[in-house]
Amino acid sequence: MREPGAVIVGAGECGARAAFALREEGFSGPVALIGAERHLPYERPPLSKDGMAVADAPGMKTIADAARFEAAGIRLMLATDVAAIDRHARAVVLGSGDSIPYETLLLSTGARPRRLAFAEGSRHCLYLRTHDDARAIAARLQPDARIAVVGGGFIGLELAAAARGRGCRVTVVEALPRLLSRAVPAEIAAVIENAHRARGVEICCGVSIAGIADAGEGVEIRLADGASIAADLCIVGIGAVPNAELAADAGLAVDNGIAVDRCLRTTDPAVFAAGDCCSFPLDVYGGRRVRLEAWRNAQEQGTLAARNMLGADEPHSAIPWFWSDQYDLTLQIAGLPDEGAHVVRRDLGGDAFILFHLAADGRLVAAGGIGVGNAVARDVRVAEMLIGRRASPAPEQLASSDTKLKSLLAA
Numbered sequence: 001m002r003e004p005g006a007v008i009v010g011a012g013e014c015g016a017r018a019a020f021a022l023r024e025e026g027f028s029g030p031v032a033l034i035g036a037e038r039h040l041p042y043e044r045p046p047l048s049k050d051g052m053a054v055a056d057a058p059g060m061k062t063i064a065d066a067a068r069f070e071a072a073g074i075r076l077m078l079a080t081d082v083a084a085i086d087r088h089a090r091a092v093v094l095g096s097g098d099s100i101p102y103e104t105l106l107l108s109t110g111a112r113p114r115r116l117a118f119a120e121g122s123r124h125c126l127y128l129r130t131h132d133d134a135r136a137i138a139a140r141l142q143p144d145a146r147i148a149v150v151g152g153g154f155i156g157l158e159l160a161a162a163a164r165g166r167g168c169r170v171t172v173v174e175a176l177p178r179l180l181s182r183a184v185p186a187e188i189a190a191v192i193e194n195a196h197r198a199r200g201v202e203i204c205c206g207v208s209i210a211g212i213a214d215a216g217e218g219v220e221i222r223l224a225d226g227a228s229i230a231a232d233l234c235i236v237g238i239g240a241v242p243n244a245e246l247a248a249d250a251g252l253a254v255d256n257g258i259a260v261d262r263c264l265r266t267t268d269p270a271v272f273a274a275g276d277c278c279s280f281p282l283d284v285y286g287g288r289r290v291r292l293e294a295w296r297n298a299q300e301q302g303t304l305a306a307r308n309m310l311g312a313d314e315p316h317s318a319i320p321w322f323w324s325d326q327y328d329l330t331l332q333i334a335g336l337p338d339e340g341a342h343v344v345r346r347d348l349g350g351d352a353f354i355l356f357h358l359a360a361d362g363r364l365v366a367a368g369g370i371g372v373g374n375a376v377a378r379d380v381r382v383a384e385m386l387i388g389r390r391a392s393p394a395p396e397q398l399a400s401s402d403t404k405l406k407s408l409l410a411a
């Protein structure tokens with residue numbers, strides 16, 4: 001591509017959505033979508049869930065096939081690493097040394113697993129981010145294999161459930177006093193912990209790692225309390241780090257990810273960033289800057305970034321939303337629970353329930369639900385709309401199953 005057009009670095013969820021959105025918005029100039037992975041853009045959520053549960057797992061759920069990219073006139077450059085951004089020349093420089101000029105640039109470089117220093121050099125410690133990572137892990141989830149999961153966050157726990165589904169013996173080690181402490185209220189985390197324990201997963205919270213060493217065909221994990229765990233495979237899931245170095249090296253502001261404004265613009269008006277790699281201000285929480293690692297956010301921001309690359313100037317206004325599936329349980333969270341000052345619980349039938357988080361002034365700021373079946377999804381969806389409207393529903397109405405949640409939208 002010699003004529004400058006729209007260039008997107010990072011061919012994941014966000015970048016692929018952005019490329020198609022440029023066309024849907026009527027952009028007819030050149031579009032290049034450049035990605036370091038060799039695969040067509042694909043969905044990551046199945047990599048730790050159902051995709052893992054079948055024998056030849058995981059299959060790949062691509063976002064679109066090659067023919068669709070071609071039909072949309074999107075130049076897909078896979079297995080291609082962008083090494084630098086030359087903002088002066090308005091071009092990205094590939095690892096090969098070639099340059100691709102841009103008129104507008106989107107960075108959708110995602111995130112990578114945070115590394116555990118103790119695990120460096122081990123042949124039996126693996127991380128999960130990509131399809132190739134998932135295949136390497138799946139190949140080792142054999143019946144009766146001893147699997148240690150370091151980190152009691154979403155990816156570690158989903159993998160623990162998948163490994164149990166394949167008949168492995170699973171131990172989860174979490175340094176903090178409880179599971180999922182970063183994003184999930186304790187009452188919901190307890191349900192998840194019980195589900196794992198009920199299926200035979202051993203869970204050790206409040207214990208940090210003191211050392212990891214390969215031992216024969218497995219690995220020995222030494223804990224700070226003096227105990228040790230012998231495993232055939234250790235899966236490390238201790239969070240993710242935004243891929244922001246490209247932006248930082250080009251002199252763009254970085255603040256827990258590539259810093260963008262409400263319209264996803266970086267400190268260079270020709271360069272946008274979106275998805276897991278960026279931090280952005282959320283109007284609904286008074287402009288609080290957040291970085292989300294969430295599938296729907298990556299899609300929404302990809303689409304919005306495309307519109308703004310074409311001059312729309314629309315602010316990001318979506319409410320954060322996240323889901324996780326473990327065994328037969330679905331967890332969904334809308335909004336930011338830590339913005340709440342008090343919590344109201346509503347039972348949804350069976351063991352399902354939803355927690356509403358209200359700010360000190362009574363405004364609904366988040367809702368998180370857990371359970372089997374679709375009541376959780378239905379009610380979290382309504383809560384999301386209430387949060388978006390900055391509603392202050394009466395706590396007794398939120399709590400009472402006699403009040404239809406939807407009726408609060410009319411108030």
Ligand SMILES: Cc1cc2nc3c(=O)[nH]c(=O)nc-3n(C[C@H](O)[C@H](O)[C@H](O)COP(=O)(O)OP(=O)(O)OC[C@H]3O[C@@H](n4cnc5c(N)ncnc54)[C@H](O)[C@@H]3O)c2cc1C
Nearest residue numbers: 010012013014036044045082109110275276293294295298
């Ligand atoms: C195993 C797993 C399970 C998940 N489950 C859920 C879930 O249940 N619910 C949920 O809401 N979210 C989930 N997520 C999160 C969700 O998948 C991410 O939020 C989403 O993929 C982010 O999309 P993205 O395009 O911003 O980044 P990514 O999908 O990470 O894509 C970024 C791409 O950019 C490429 N790249 C980076 N740097 C360069 C460079 N210099 N040159 C070229 N290419 C580059 C990377 O190789 C990568 O392919 C899960 C994530 C994982 C890993």
